[in-house]
Amino acid sequence: MCGIIGRVGTGDAIDTLLTGLENLEYRGYDSAGVAVQNGAGIKVQKRSGKVSELKNKIDASVLEGQVGIGHTRWSTHGPPTDANAHPHTDSTTDVAVVHNGIIENYIELKEQLAAAGHEFTSDTDTEVIPHLVQHYLDQGWDSERAFRTAIDELQGSYAVAVMISGEHVIYAARRGSPLVIGMEDNEFFLASDIPAFLEETNDVIYLEDGDVVVLEPEGYRITDLEGTPVSRETDTVDWDPEDAGKGEYDHYMRKEIHSQPTSLANTIEGRVADGEVDLEEFPAGAFADVDAVQFVACGTSYHAAMYGEWLLREANVRTAVHRASEYDSSVGPIDEHTLVVAVTQSGETADTLAAVREAKARGARTVAVTNVVGSTAAREADDALYIRAGPEIGVAATKTFSSQSVTLALLTQRIAADIPDAAPIDDLDAMLESLSDLPDQVESVVETSRAGELAERYLESRAFFFIGRGLGHAVALEGALKFKEITYEHAEGFTAGELKHGPLALVTEETPVFSVFTGGGDEAVQTNATEAQSRGAPIVTVAPDDHQAVGTGDAHLSIPDTHPVWAGLLANVQLQLLSYHAANELGRPIDKPRNLAKSVTVE
Template sequence: MCGIIGYTGDGDHVMDVLLTGLSGLEYRGYDSAGVAISEPERTAETEPASSRAGVASTPAEPSAVAGDVTVHKREGELAALEDALPDGSVDGAAGIGHTRWSTHGPPSDANAHPHTDCSGHVAVVHNGIIENYEELREELAADGHAFESDTDTEVVPHLLERELARGADPEAAFRTAVSRLAGSYAVAAVVAGDETVYAARHESPLVLGVGGDGHFLASDVPAFIEYTDRVIYLDDGEFATVTPTGVRIADERGNTLETSVETISWDPEDAGKSGYDHYMLKEINEQPEAIRDCLRERVEELSGSVSVSELDDVSLVRGSATDGDSTGRLRPVQFVACGTSYHAALYGARLLRERGVPAQSFLASEYTTDRVPVSAETVAVGVTQSGETADTLRALREANRAGAETIALTNVVGSSAARECDHVTYVRAGPEIGVAATKTFASQQVALAMLAAALTDGGSQALVESLRAIPDGIQRVLDETNARAVAREFVDSDAFFFIGRGYDAPVAMEGALKMKEITYRHAEGFAAGELKHGPLALVTEETPVFATMTDSQSGGDGLSKILGNVREVEARGAPVVAVTDQPEAVGGSADHVLEVPSVGPAFTPILANVQLQLVSYWVANELGRSIDKPRNLAKSVTVE
């Protein structure tokens, strides 16, 4: 993994399109980048052959076939690849590019994609993990194929090479090669002298772009949104042939499939920085508008009702009242998610439990139906920003196989989760480029609040008023925050603690995750009551504790309980930062206060989270970190 771009069209602009596409995929995280272009037919005696995959601009032996594949790739950022490109453009009608996040083998020029066959006439890029690559590698080596990298991907061009040598045409050779792969993959290939990009997917995303002057494929829409907003989403088991004049989708036997073209509702400006220094800061500031979009047409203030049309067919009541088999009991709801989305799922499960629904949250990587009771009565909700998170997709597929009714709560229209689940609810946060999720977390929380209301009591006037107050409350935080000053005071700290109770606990966990992701400093977040069960041993005068204390605290004595936890850390000399809507009640127990407006017991923590996002951002900024592309992390984790 991590990002794929492909283009067929205007031969004078292939390289420019590929580099633009790779730039649009940088947000996903990567440690090397590369491109391959299939050159048009030529006379081998009069034109030099291209490189054999490894180092940019290194000549290989002259080719004996018409056309060739030119490959350039480099470890490091995209700028390193651009610096390595020769003067002048490389002509060609088809090209592929890749940003790699290391899985097999360390970052290096040799391990960077694209990878080629022995002759250098086939180039391949791949996301995912080929589980049987060692077996295939041994088989191909026995046939005389030589390998130059540590990657699992390199077996694919050699499989293609073997099928071409046996007389297969490129499309048939590609299908046969892919049929030998086990695991997850999105794979794309070009062949010398051919103006087609061949692609296939299995449990790793690929989307096609339908343009006027050519056609595209990519891991994600931002790679080509500058050129077209018309897309086709590839499903598992489908193959695509992309040419300058059109695209064709086929099954594994080569039979053409009917497809529909969808139009993306956002434009290239939505994915820009709009004058901000970082995408993350821009996206933090976009949260009021993102939440307004999430609420649009789903809440009715006059009637005090919440209606999520996508969930109209979902009932949490066991059995059916019409056939006399209704028990009146509520069906169990199981949330599956990873990372930030898991913290949102914890929040959503608590909302449902307070409405009497038996709801649990599971880390998707730990969710297996042989250990978790799942049946046709179960409702499984997958919370995933991208809709492509491998662990979450696997969990949802297990739930499906066990007969559960599945709901995807995602930000990406047409994503795998959206297409595979029985129902889908979109959070409508718009494109999020920064690796560290910000506006999508807030939008997930709001969407989960509406989901909980829509599936239970239908909402109330007080609920709707609170939801409507969230965007203005966040804007007030953004306008009045003193998070930057707090960040400057604690920028040299080696560790941070984040604590909270009730609905504040998931926010504390998310605050710690943000601090870890973008500052590379140690941070822990947990329910405040857990302090005395171990973490207190790590608290020192150099360990700032961020205590989220809003009116969401569980029980009438919730605030007094967390104040007791605060005094525990103060007794050890730790500085305390209170994030609260009750500064008069907690100010005397804190060294600093980050104030938020009160917008209702379940929703004020959403505003508190914005303060914690800003603290992490400004600490990372003071440290000079790569905020939008933190080391070792990918935006969409498409491997388990």
């Protein structure tokens, strides 16, 4: 969840480092810092709080150098204080380190180093790394050997970048946490995520677990831990640097809601032909040996996975959806005829990666549905299917949920076409024809939405309930998640029929109920909404203008008429806007909600 940026080249590195940290703010953090050197020594500046506060503290006349590393920290060991902020150094400030992940054996290492005379000044697990490197330097070992030996002693997960005084070099390694190299002419970058340096280059190399890299002004070397050279391909990401900025919008989330027509068009392009699903990654027969499908995901991706699970179940395919964090205890029997579909926007979600590894260990075939080419999930799964949504910066996922859901809907129909005794949806032609209209319909929702008015009307409510059935249930859960994520108000999503099995006790005139109508199971949704309304709850119908429920509700969020598979995604856009406007009225930090991070890379 923390962010790393590193740079080796000519000219001063500090501006690049600070820009990189600003570009990584979306990952969630509570402190920030940088370390630079020009050959005469390492200078460090760090503090708790925002990157903007760090920038104000920096004296450019003192803090300058051609090589540097920076970090945004999400607290795991020790509170967010200046002392606990990264970079961390050894006692002599000859070694500076930034680190993502968790060092599981840090207490043992710290005790050993303290016994040898090393003094520690923070509560973090990270601080053992510079002291460990210095321990081996003090024995007369060269820098690279000292670094490799120190890394070899670490247990746990890490992405580590290290500078050593007097050297124009960054040493780095990864295991379990993402790390990527960027290249542009005579400059080389290192980061935990591409947006950190996207303004500088889109030529990247994704490091893999066990990789060790040495970045120098003349180039880079990648080896394994023993020093054996390894080859990693260079990829060119097709993300535009402008996609990673806010542009004319006040918040990334607002921009990303409004960009859904474009991201959906990219998701759909080339994947429907002659009334059939056409996925070049999976030609006809690709799933002929599959007899069961499991989806694994977390958070918003889990709600998208529910879309896939529902559609496969309707196609008579044995299927289940699992929260990735519970997969190892809930999976049940699987074998080589089981397909496990991992849904992860970043491709780096730790719980989802653990589920993929568990599935592969049990012999299952795996597919990653992700947004990031070359991500760990894409590399480790047997196959990858990309959602093509472009970079998403806001912590609260919006456009990626839409693109994930569409991608999974197409994938499920491709799977169902191959499995004996299964069948794609009855009106596949109509479903796919309606899909071509989805981007324009989303744009219509964004341009005409009255969600801002309703957010203001119900702002003083004590709780917010969201209900739906079938695909609408996934949307209700997602709507509630968005609302609680960025407003900090109490919100819950339910399948409509569950209201009367407990939650109805909480319903009052201060509990608006947002009812999602998708064209499937709508009668039950209306019945349960009416039951809540009879207890005083205001009912907001999320449905087409001509839907019968509109006249019985207290307010209405309109969606265009479309196929029932896509109606929920249009309803979801209205609920995204509702959450956004409510959070904005409340003055919440919309793009950086408290306690949350974009990429959850620790279990």
